[in-house]
Amino acid sequence: MEPVRVGICGLGTVGAGTFNVLMRNAVDIERRAGRPLVIEQVAARRDNPQCDLTGIPVTADVFDVVRNPRIDVVVELIGGYETARELVLEAIHNGKHVVTANKALIAVHGNEIFRAAADKGVIVAFEAAVAGGIPVIKSLREGLGANRIQWVAGIINGTGNYILTHMRDQGRSFDDMLSEAQALGYAEADPTFDVEGIDAAHKLTILASIAYGVPLQFERAYTEGISRITFDDVAQADSLGYIIKHLGISRRTEEGVELRVHPALIPKERLLANVHGVKNAIEVMGDAVGPTLYYGAGAGAEPTASAVVADLLDVARDMATHHDYRTPYLAFSGIVEGDNSLPILPMDNIVTAYYMRLQAVDRPGVLARVATILAEQGVSIEALIQKEATEGELVPIIITTHLTREANMNEAMRQLEALADIAGPVTRIRIENLDENV
Ligand SMILES: NC(=O)C1=CN([C@@H]2O[C@H](COP(=O)(O)OP(=O)(O)OC[C@H]3O[C@@H](n4cnc5c(N)ncnc54)[C@H](O)[C@@H]3O)[C@@H](O)[C@H]2O)C=CC1
Numbered sequence: 038m039e040p041v042r043v044g045i046c047g048l049g050t051v052g053a054g055t056f057n058v059l060m061r062n063a064v065d066i067e068r069r070a071g072r073p074l075v076i077e078q079v080a081a082r083r084d085n086p087q088c089d090l091t092g093i094p095v096t097a098d099v100f101d102v103v104r105n106p107r108i109d110v111v112v113e114l115i116g117g118y119e120t121a122r123e124l125v126l127e128a129i130h131n132g133k134h135v136v137t138a139n140k141a142l143i144a145v146h147g148n149e150i151f152r153a154a155a156d157k158g159v160i161v162a163f164e165a166a167v168a169g170g171i172p173v174i175k176s177l178r179e180g181l182g183a184n185r186i187q188w189v190a191g192i193i194n195g196t197g198n199y200i201l202t203h204m205r206d207q208g209r210s211f212d213d214m215l216s217e218a219q220a221l222g223y224a225e226a227d228p229t230f231d232v233e234g235i236d237a238a239h240k241l242t243i244l245a246s247i248a249y250g251v252p253l254q255f256e257r258a259y260t261e262g263i264s265r266i267t268f269d270d271v272a273q274a275d276s277l278g279y280i281i282k283h284l285g286i287s288r289r290t291e292e293g294v295e296l297r298v299h300p301a302l303i304p305k306e307r308l309l310a311n312v313h314g315v316k317n318a319i320e321v322m323g324d325a326v327g328p329t330l331y332y333g334a335g336a337g338a339e340p341t342a343s344a345v346v347a348d349l350l351d352v353a354r355d356m357a358t359h360h361d362y363r364t365p366y367l368a369f370s371g372i373v374e375g376d377n378s379l380p381i382l383p384m385d386n387i388v389t390a391y392y393m394r395l396q397a398v399d400r401p402g403v404l405a406r407v408a409t410i411l412a413e414q415g416v417s418i419e420a421l422i423q424k425e426a427t428e429g430e431l432v433p434i435i436i437t438t439h440l441t442r443e444a445n446m447n448e449a450m451r452q453l454e455a456l457a458d459i460a461g462p463v464t465r466i467r468i469e470n471l472d473e474n475v
């Protein structure tokens with residue numbers, strides 16, 4: 038059979054991983070695809086010492102690849118929003134199939150890209166865009182196709198989980214751990230995307246679209262990062278039987294879809310609490326199958342390449358199939374941009390439990406004033422712990438609540454922070470039991 042001719046754009050962490058996996062496993066890949074996958078051209082700004090490019094045509098201009106008439110599939114691994122968008126749209130326009138690891142591109146420009154790709158009848162595959170090497174897109178889109186998906190929740194940023202894990206286990210600083218994650222090739226070009234939850238929100242946007250058949254709506258995702266988590270919170274969570282993880286949560290309710298990324302306390306015995314380092318895990322609840330879990334490396338050169346190459350295999354198998362008979366890009370056919378039949382819910386509407394940490398001045402009546410504010414907002418206290426204070430010091434108060442509406446919690450926080458007895462901002466971290474409130 039004719040080979041499938043592949044053009045790789047970008048030879049950084051994932052580009053090099055993809056190149057090497059394609060070369061190393063070429064024999065098995067050919068047996069699986071039923072035809073060889075040949076690297077026809079690579080676009081790279083500079084050599085990557087990880088790759089032996091002997092005999093491979095190399096260009097510095099990524100647009101050479103999408104204009105190369107010999108190429109069947111363009112692999113976009115340059116990252117970012119704008120050049121990547123132009124590149125992918127031009128590849129589609131030229132009738133080429135596309136494989137990308139770029140979650141920012143799919144979450145923000147996916148509706149436009151899939152419309153263009155459908156018009157041209159080409160494949161756009163993006164397994165590597167969510168949770169690196171874990172085949173979660175494939176599982177959700179195809180393996181769980183019988184189900185009405187009820188919720189999706191998971192750890193979907195490797196860098197963030199790497200930082201939180203080693204801050205907790207080794208007492209290492211946030212900045213140290215971030216530098217290490219960058220050196221290992223896990224972090225985004227702008228690492229605030231990782232630590233402020235933007236990268237996870239890109240991925241959650243994609244997962245929610247595939248889970249519920251709604252258009253991609255990244256701009257409606259709620260995003261809160263991990264950069265303000267302190268050792269104190271990690272230690273308090275531990276003593277209460279929880280571990281702090283950075284979660285992406287999307288739940289279908291009667292009113293719409295929750296789409297939120299934030300740190301959360303989860304009970305230590307939950308599977309997600311035991312996902313450490315660069316590993317990711319996503320729990321998906323389907324009405325027929327019940328809970329399912331997908332676990333593996335969420336970032337890194339070859340784990341991500343594993344997903345890119347799996348997509349190339351799908352392209353090799355499906356390119357001869359008419360577009361109408363392929364699996365829809367986002368699992369459901371007829372997803373219409375601007376269709377709000379199942380809206381994304383405002384954060385004020387979500388209901389969850391909370392952990393709060395306050396620094397109180399050691400004065401009579403302070404606890405009563407705190408309790409009154411919480412009661413007035415309908416926040417029901419599950420536990421309240423007042424720590425010992427030495428003479429003249431502030432007293433830490435730890436509170437956990439029962440299920441509360443976010444809007445009420447926000448108002449309670451505002452009033453607590455206005456109290457003369459309370460010093461500084463109040464820390465609030467959501468508690469997710471995952472069975473009860475997610
Ligand atoms: N690093 C990881 O573990 C993962 C990364 N991704 C995604 O994969 C994509 C690539 O990420 P990395 O490989 O980590 O980034 P990287 O920064 O290591 O590699 C990007 C490469 O593209 C090149 N490049 C950028 N613009 C170019 C242009 N206009 N022309 C030619 N070359 C250009 C850069 O010089 C660089 O070598 C991003 O979309 C990222 O979000 C997805 C999953 C995991």
Ligand SMILES: N[C@@H](CC=O)C(=O)O
Pocket residue numbers: 166168169193194195196197223224225231236335336337
């Ligand atoms: N920066 C991302 C890379 C994979 O998507 C992460 O750390 O998860």
Ligand code: NA
Pocket residue numbers: 164165166167168169170171172173174344
């Ligand atoms: Na994946």
